[in-house]
Amino acid sequence: MAETVEYNGKSFDVDEDGFLLDFTQFTEEWLEIVMKEEGIAELNEEHRLVIDVLHDYYKKNGIAPMVRVLSKLTKFKLKHIYELFPSGPGKGACKMAGLPKPTGCV
Amino acid sequence: MDIKPEEMIKIHNPIPKKSWMDTPPDLSEGKFCYPAKAKTMEYLGIPNARDWSPADEDWKLPENWQQIIHEGFKDRLDKYRSLKVFMDICVRCGACADKCHFFIGSGDPKNMPFLRAELLRSIYRNDFTALGKLLGKIGGARKITPTVIKEWFSYFYQCTECRRCSVFCPYGIDTAEVTMMGRELLSLLGININWISDPVANCSKTGNHLGIQPQNFKEIVEFFCEDIEEISGIKINPSFNRKGAEILFVTPSGDAFADPGTYTFMGYLMLFEHIGLDYTLSTYASEGGNFGLFTSSDQMKKLNAKMYHEAERLGVKYILGGECGHMWRVVNQYMGTMNGPANFLEVPKNPITGTVFENSASTKMVHIAEFTADLIKHNKLKLDPSRNDHLNVTWHDSCNPARAMGILDEPRYVLKSVCNNFHEMPVNTIREQTFCCGSGAGLNTEEIMEQRLRGGLPRANAVKYVHEKYGVNSLACMCAIDRAALPPLMDYWVPGVDVTGLHELVGNALVMDGEKERTLNLRLEDLPGAEGDSDER
Numbered sequence: 164m165a166e167t168v169e170y171n172g173k174s175f176d177v178d179e180d181g182f183l184l185d186f187t188q189f190t191e192e193w194l195e196i197v198m199k200e201e202g203i204a205e206l207n208e209e210h211r212l213v214i215d216v217l218h219d220y221y222k223k224n225g226i227a228p229m230v231r232v233l234s235k236l237t238k239f240k241l242k243h244i245y246e247l248f249p250s251g252p253g254k255g256a257c258k259m260a261g262l263p264k265p266t267g268c269v
Numbered sequence: 270m271d272i273k274p275e276e277m278i279k280i281h282n283p284i285p286k287k288s289w290m291d292t293p294p295d296l297s298e299g300k301f302c303y304p305a306k307a308k309t310m311e312y313l314g315i316p317n318a319r320d321w322s323p324a325d326e327d328w329k330l331p332e333n334w335q336q337i338i339h340e341g342f343k344d345r346l347d348k349y350r351s352l353k354v355f356m357d358i359c360v361r362c363g364a365c366a367d368k369c370h371f372f373i374g375s376g377d378p379k380n381m382p383f384l385r386a387e388l389l390r391s392i393y394r395n396d397f398t399a400l401g402k403l404l405g406k407i408g409g410a411r412k413i414t415p416t417v418i419k420e421w422f423s424y425f426y427q428c429t430e431c432r433r434c435s436v437f438c439p440y441g442i443d444t445a446e447v448t449m450m451g452r453e454l455l456s457l458l459g460i461n462i463n464w465i466s467d468p469v470a471n472c473s474k475t476g477n478h479l480g481i482q483p484q485n486f487k488e489i490v491e492f493f494c495e496d497i498e499e500i501s502g503i504k505i506n507p508s509f510n511r512k513g514a515e516i517l518f519v520t521p522s523g524d525a526f527a528d529p530g531t532y533t534f535m536g537y538l539m540l541f542e543h544i545g546l547d548y549t550l551s552t553y554a555s556e557g558g559n560f561g562l563f564t565s566s567d568q569m570k571k572l573n574a575k576m577y578h579e580a581e582r583l584g585v586k587y588i589l590g591g592e593c594g595h596m597w598r599v600v601n602q603y604m605g606t607m608n609g610p611a612n613f614l615e616v617p618k619n620p621i622t623g624t625v626f627e628n629s630a631s632t633k634m635v636h637i638a639e640f641t642a643d644l645i646k647h648n649k650l651k652l653d654p655s656r657n658d659h660l661n662v663t664w665h666d667s668c669n670p671a672r673a674m675g676i677l678d679e680p681r682y683v684l685k686s687v688c689n690n691f692h693e694m695p696v697n698t699i700r701e702q703t704f705c706c707g708s709g710a711g712l713n714t715e716e717i718m719e720q721r722l723r724g725g726l727p728r729a730n731a732v733k734y735v736h737e738k739y740g741v742n743s744l745a746c747m748c749a750i751d752r753a754a755l756p757p758l759m760d761y762w763v764p765g766v767d768v769t770g771l772h773e774l775v776g777n778a779l780v781m782d783g784e785k786e787r788t789l790n791l792r793l794e795d796l797p798g799a800e801g802d803s804d805e806r
Contacts, residue, residue, distance in 0.1 A: 165306070165320055178463075179303045179716065224485040229526045232492060266467040267478030268523030268530070268558055268713070268749035 170196050180254075182264045186221065189261030197259040201249055210247055213237055217260035227257045227265060270718055274762060277722065282376030289378060290391070290406065293416055294423035296323045302426055302714055305466035310459060312470050313568070317459025323422060328415065330458050335413055339396055341457045345450055346397065352450055355442045356393045359383055365434035365444070370705050371427050374723030382434035385424050386447045389454075392417065422460055425451035427720060429712055430563070431668040431705035448710070453565050461564060464714035468560040469568050476553045476575065477522035478560060483509075483552035489525050490550065493535045496793065502785030505542045507550055510583065514549035515620060517580045520591025521558040523749030524770075530752045532791040533592055533770030536779075540641065540772065543781045544621050544649060548589065554579035557593035558749060563711035566607075573599050574608045580633075587617040588634040592770050594709065594748030597676075598669040600632050622647040636670065638747060641775060642679040645686045651780040656790065657688035658797040660743040662774070663735050664693070665728065665755065666703035667748035677701070680747055680771050687778035692739040698731035706746075708754035721754065722761050729762035736763050747771050 165184055168175045173192045176184045181200070183189060194214075198206065206214075216236045220228045227233075230252050234241055241252070248255025253264070285292065301323040310318035321329050331337060346353050365382040367373065372380040379385060387409070394401025394410035401410030411417070430445035438444075455461070468478035475482055481489065487509055494505045508514065520537065524530035541548055554576045561568030580588050590596060604611075614633035617626040624643045626635045644650050664684055670676040677700050685691055698704050707724030735741040744755055744766050752768055759766040777790050788799040 178306075184306075224482055226480050226482075226485070229489065229531065230528060231531060232489070235492070265479055265526070266464055266714075267471070267526075267560070268521050269479065269527040269753050 168196065178264065180258075180264060182258050183261040184263065186261050186263070189218075193261055194259060197255075201255055201259065203248075209237075209239070209243075213239070213244065213247060213256050214260045217257060217262060221260070221262050227253070227262045270722065270761060272719065277719075278726070280374070280376040285378060289384060289387075290411055292379075294379075294420045296419060296423060298324060299716065299719060301423065302462040302464055302712065302717055305461035305463050309463070309466045309470045310461065313466060313473070315456060315459060315461060315466070319459065323419070328418070328460070330415065330418070334418075334458050337457050338392075338413055338418075338454055341454050342393065342396060345453070346393075349446075349450075351443065351446060355386070355447055356390050356397075358440050359386065359390065359442060360440075361387075362439065364437045364439060365442075368434045368437050370429075370431070370433070370707055370727045371720070371724045374707070374726040375427075375720070377427075379420075379424050380427055382428075382444045385428060386442070386444060388417070388420055388424055389447060389451050418455070418458065418460070421451050422455055425455065426462060426712065427724075429668070429705045429707065429709035429724065431709055432672050433668070433702065433705065436672065436701050445710075449562070449566075452563065456565050462711065462714075465560050465563045465711035468558075468711075469564060469572070472556055472560065472572050472575075475555075476551075477525075477556035478558055479522045479526050481522055481525060481555060483555075486525060486550075486552045486555050490534075490538070493531065493538060496791075497535055497539055500787060500789045500791065500793065501539065501781055503539075503542065503781055503783060505538055507538060507541075508548075509550050509552055511549035512583050514583060515547040515586050516549075516589050517554065517576075517583060517585040517587075518548050518550055518589045518591065519554050519557045519576050519596075521593040521596065521749035522556045523558070523753055524591065525555070527749075527753055529756070529767075529769055529773065529792075530749050532773040532776070533752070535791050536770065536772030536774070536776030537591060537637065539776045539779055539781060540644075540650075543779060544644065547620065549583060549585070551579045551583070557590055557596035559595055559599045560711055562595050562599050566603075569599055569603070570607050573604060577608055577611050577614075580611070581613050586615040587629070588614070589617075589637060589640060590634050591637050592667075592747035592749070592772060594667045594669040594750055596669075597636065598673040600634050601674045604634075605631050619643050621649050636674070636676055636679070638670070638676055638679040638683060638771060641772070642682045645683060652687055652778045653780050654687050654689050654778050656777045656787065656796050657774050658690070660688060660769070660774070661690040661692070661739060661741045662688050662743045662745050662769075663691070663732065663741045664699070665706070665732075665744055665746040665751060666699055667746050667751050668703060668705050668709060670747055671703050672701055676747075680745075683771060683775065684745060687774045692735050692741055694731040694735050698727065704728040704731065706748075706751050706754040706758060708758075709748075709750050713750050713754045718757070722758065725754070725758040726762065728755075729758050732759065732766055733763045736766055741766065743767050743769055745769050745771055745774065
């Protein structure tokens with residue numbers, strides 16, 4: 164069931180796994196919430212690049228890119244994406260970028 | 270997963286102290302699938318759209334919910350003679366009892382298929398039989414209560430509709446259909462799960478479960494073609510939505526999104542290019558899978574119709590179907606009377622070999638494993654199986670193509686032609702008796718991972734056997750849910766075994782006309798004997 168997360172005066176509607184339900188609610192405060200979950204102290208340029216790439220792709224296509232496309236667009240190997248986002252490209256990076264969870268045969 | 274394998278394998282299975290009717294379901298956190306979102310239900314026209322949780326005491330059922338269930342049950346008994354037979358005929362002999370992967374992995378008596386069916390049958394007896402009305406509990410009948418609804422939800426979503434139990438039933442009761450009816454009745458009350466409803470809604474909107482839009486689908490396929498060019502030196506330009514193509518190719522969208530299915534998609538593209546097939550992909554019928562099958566016959570019918578509409582619109586002769594699981598159950602079992610017959614299409618004929626697929630005369634849809642096996646049988650492919658020499662492969666018969674359709678020997682024939690190292694799992698775990706991945710029928714969702722790992726235990730155990738005995742390190746399959754569900758199953762129970770689709774191995778072994786000397790496999794890893802030439806990925 165949808166829940167609401169409050170943080171620094173902002174509120175976010177999230178699903179059971181804590182993914183944003185509505186991408187338009189994404190703000191810098193959302194980044195901070197997921198950073199804490201992921202144990203990331205500070206976002207560096209590489210984190211920002213992954214998030215920007217995810218935003219651009221999602222705005223254009225309405226879904227997250229497949230992992231191989233994310234690798235290609237950021238020029239980061241999957242292993243490095245895991246170094247940046249310990250929970251991986253889906254539960255780490257996509258969640259932080261405010262994208263919804265993909266469903267289906269995945 | 271917090272529970273270690275050595276703990277999970279200690280399956281607690283004592284003789285229950287209480288009657289099953291007096292044992293309520295466990296719906297604590299982690300024991301249920303997340304419910305469908307109100308927004309999605311409204312879009313699909315499912316009644317009683319609301320936000321709720323199975324962990325809540327009050328499920329916010331409609332006021333007249335008993336009446337809805339009674340009438341819904343009656344409608345289905347009138348509509349499906351099979352349901353009435355399945356309700357009446359079971360003698361509770363127990364032949365199915367220990368055949369269910371969820372029972373084996375959980376030890377929960379209500380996962381014995383006859384008892385799971387009894388959850389529904391007890392209400393049938395009470396509502397629709399004189400003896401049940403007269404004898405009540407002694408006659409195996411009971412009245413419906415909110416707890417019964419919760420029990421249905423719990424156990425009909427602990428069944429993957431794999432039909433292994435049906436193989437052993439002396440009466441041939443199709444337990445998958447019992448589960449399907451149970452889920453349909455629940456849906457009438459607005460009880461659905463997110464992992465099924467979201468894909469069905471996406472498929473209705475964009476043509477595939479993932480919600481891949483047309484321009485994006487095209488870009489993804491082009492991305493595969495770039496990798497194929499890097500590997501083989503051959504540039505492929507597949508067509509999309511092309512009218513007048515001979516064949517429409519349809520595969521699950523998981524193959525266009527999630528590894529390792531993406532490598533299987535590359536294998537298809539390479540094969541079709543090599544044989545010069547006159548085919549087209551569709552950005553509208555961009556999904557073979559049918560999550561409608563897991564929720565209601567109306568949704569199933571709608572999603573299946575889409576493939577055939579597109580075939581008719583494009584004017585193709587027939588449909589070639591990819592490595593999908595449930596699509597084939599729908600096409601092979603229900604299509605004929607549900608959407609068909611597809612008389613506007615022709616009986617499929619392989620344009621390269623001339624073979625007529627008489628078995629597909631009614632559905633006009635050929636399985637890719639049959640198609641490729643036919644090409645190999647007629648010597649139309651040049652194959653170098655040594656390119657798969659780093660793999661020691663076993664074959665997982667994906668439940669639906671195997672049990673519901675009988676595609677048993679074709680994939681093995683293909684497999685043995687494209688790789689040198691192949692070992693079968695024990696006989697009672699393959700072919701018709703294959704064990705499910707534990708995540709089919711819309712249950713490949715993360716929140717029930719413990720249930721999935723338990724349900725997948727019998728399959729994993731058979732893999733472990735060949736892994737230890739023969740050094741098997743690759744589990745090949747032909748279903749997109751398998752390709753999504755088996756990797757975490759292997760990581761948990763049998764680390765060191767990777768998962769692959771059949772046509773990924775075909776793509777590796779295929780010697781294409783005009784290709785450059787290959788040093789990489791479809792995953793862009795070094796081929797055996799060419800180590801050290803590429804970057805690690």
